[in-house]
Every structure is written in structure tokens, then in C-alpha cells.
Amino acid sequence: MCDVPHFASARRAAALAAAVGLVLATAGCGSGSEQAATAATTESTGEPSGAAAGGPADLPTFDPSSAVGTYAQGFPTDLFPVPKDATLLASSAQPVPVPEDATTEATPMTQVTLNLSSSRPTDQVIAQAEHILTSKGFKQIPAPESSGLTAQTAFLRITKEKSGEVQESLLVGVLDDGERRLCSISGTVRTP
Numbered sequence: 001m002c003d004v005p006h007f008a009s010a011r012r013a014a015a016l017a018a019a020v021g022l023v024l025a026t027a028g029c030g031s032g033s034e035q036a037a038t039a040a041t042t043e044s045t046g047e048p049s050g051a052a053a054g055g056p057a058d059l060p061t062f063d064p065s066s067a068v069g070t071y072a073q074g075f076p077t078d079l080f081p082v083p084k085d086a087t088l089l090a091s092s093a094q095p096v097p098v099p100e101d102a103t104t105e106a107t108p109m110t111q112v113t114l115n116l117s118s119s120r121p122t123d124q125v126i127a128q129a130e131h132i133l134t135s136k137g138f139k140q141i142p143a144p145e146s147s148g149l150t151a152q153t154a155f156l157r158i159t160k161e162k163s164g165e166v167q168e169s170l171l172v173g174v175l176d177d178g179e180r181r182l183c184s185i186s187g188t189v190r191t192p
Contacts, residue, residue, distance in 0.1 A: 066092035071114075076192040079136060080114055080185055083128055089115040089182075096188060107166045108191035116183045122151050122174050125181045129153070129172045143171060150176040155187075166190060 067090065071077050074093035082088045096109040118125050130140055130153065138155035157168040170187035 065094040066090065074110060074192070075112055075114070076110070076189060078192075079112070079189060080129075080132055082116065083118070083132075085120060086116045086118040086183070089117055091115065095191065105163055107161065107163065109168075109188050110191045111186075111188050112170075113184065113186040116185075118181045118183060120181060122176050122181055125174050125183050126151050126153055126172065129183065129185065130155075133170065133172075138168070138170065148175075149173040150181070157189075159190075 065074065066072050067075075069088060070091070071088070072091045072093045074095070075091050076093075090113075092111075092113045094111045096111055098106045098108075118128075120128065133155045134140065136157070137159075138157040141154050141156045143152045143154040151174045153172050155170045155172070159166045159168075168187070168189040170185055170189070173184045173186075175182045175184075
């Protein structure tokens, strides 16, 4: 009796679930503070909300710093153009807050995430990302342990300014679900 097919299908299902979770986490819903405020009001007044009274339920709002199927507002589109054979699943771009105790003027930075799907083999997806990022001045560096991904690599770009050194870093992770490769590029880069 051989359990390999069962293991392969379980692995594929887990990989697909992880990929869907990654896309949903990147797309992000609103903070939920509006729903919490509505719930608190309902509890304090004792009156039912519109949804409980049979009215339409409020749908969640999406975080404006994320987008599904396109680049999010504020994402530096020239940083990583979507390859012709890939599909952009989701992206996000969020300004990195400057520490209040900063003694010098800090370079504005943005936290970015780009999720793609590709039919290319994993090694070609990594090579494609390497080509794109090194052409933008990034250098490949050792990546942390892959934590369940099929492949992972990291990139760093350092520029010198009057105020000091600016370090931009990106992590590229690829998950092979058997039918396609899901690629996530995330990190911190200079604000465009």
C-alpha cells in the first residue's frame, strides 16, 4: 500500500490554501473598527442593528493600501514590472512611519508586497525575479530559511545620500502548488 498520492494531494491542497491565504491577507479587509463601533452601539442601546432587523449587511471595506489584480496606489510600478507570462494577483503599498525620535530627515520608505502567478517552473520564476531586480540595482543576498516555500531568495539595494545610507530590501518567495507557481515579492523600498 502506497500513501504517496494521498501525500501529494494533501500537499497540493495545503499549498493552495496557503496561497489563497497569502492573497487574502495581502488584499486585507478594513480594520473592523466600524463594525466594532456598531456592535458597541447596539449593545449599549439595546436596539438591533439594520442587519439584525433584516436590512442589508454592511460588506467589509478593503484596505486602500492594497489592490487585487492591479498595482496598489503608491506601489512603485517600475520596481517590478509584471512579466508577460505572469498574472498579477494582488499588491499592497504602505508608507513606513518615520520614528518620532528621528534626529535627521529620514528618506521616505514604503512597505510593498506583490503577488504573482506563473506557469513557469520555480527556478525560472526565481531567475526572472533576479534578472528584473538586479537590472534595478539590487544585489542578491542570502535569504532566511524558506519556511515551507518551494524556493526563496533576497535582494538588497544600498544607496548613499547626504543624510546617510538608504537600504532597500526585498524577499522573493515561490510556492509550487503543482499547477502553477505563486510568487510573492515583499519588502521595504524607497517611496516613489
